[in-house]
Amino acid sequence: MATIQQQLPADFHPQSRVWIYQSNRPFSEQESKEINEQLHQFTSQWLSHGDQVKGWGTLFFNQVIVILADESQAGVSGCSTDSSVRIIKSIERQYDVNLFDRLLLGFLVEGKVQLLPMVQLLYALEKGKITPETVYLNNTVQTKAELENNWLIPLGESWLKTRLQQAL
Incomplete structure (x- = not known):
């Protein structure tokens, strides 16, 4: 099995911002495939004030969503962060899971x-x-470097x- 470092995009800056959402249950293989497609679709169209955000997202362990934003070219605004939260809330509703339980x-x-x-x-x-x-x-x-070394x-x-x- 590939390490976390091997699964992350190599061309993202170490200080790329990270958001992690842990599901209260594992997703099925089909759900995982669908979620990864939704994350790819979202990150390929992610904008911040009209500029393309260099984003990436995937599901680890069929249960943990990780989203990265490389801000070395375009920063992530409050509105673009809100749009990432909207996709997560949509996944919550679609699959009847909780992705925001920090306890x-x-x-x-x-x-x-x-x-x-x-x-x-x-x-x-x-x-x-x-x-x-x-x-x-x-x-x-909070960063790609921390994700690689301290997650x-x-x-x-x-x-x-x-x-x-x-x-x-």
């Missing part, structure tokens, strides 16, 4: 996303369901480490 933590277990409500984090640690080494989806990353990280190296220290 749902994602972990990568055997190549699949496993979700855990933040309020259950300490319980899951105490019961050994997850450990500080479990791969966490750090959906707070899939051990839980113990994430912003949640202070909560872990309380539990351990």
Whole structure:
């Protein structure tokens, strides 16, 4: 399987902006294909004040939408950000999913996303369901460089480490 870095467009600036939307359920193979087509369609026509935005989007792990905007040529305005949110809200309605629940933590277990409500984090640690080494989806990353280096990280190296220290 290709690494995240290998799947991202190589010609995008490391400081390209990133938006991550994690679904509350995995998409089927057919849904994933349709969503990737919608993301391609959106990014190929994405405009900011009439200028083409160099954009890219895909679905990772059949559950996590990642959108990139390379602002080295044209910046992304508030209106163009709003248009990206509209496509995400459209996908939510179309597939009856929640893509904006920031209290749902994602972990990568055997190549699949496993979700855990933040309020259950300490319980899951105490019961050994997850450990500080479990791969966490750090959906707070904001640039392509951060996506490549800090998106899939051990839980113990994430912003949640202070909560872990309380539990351990």
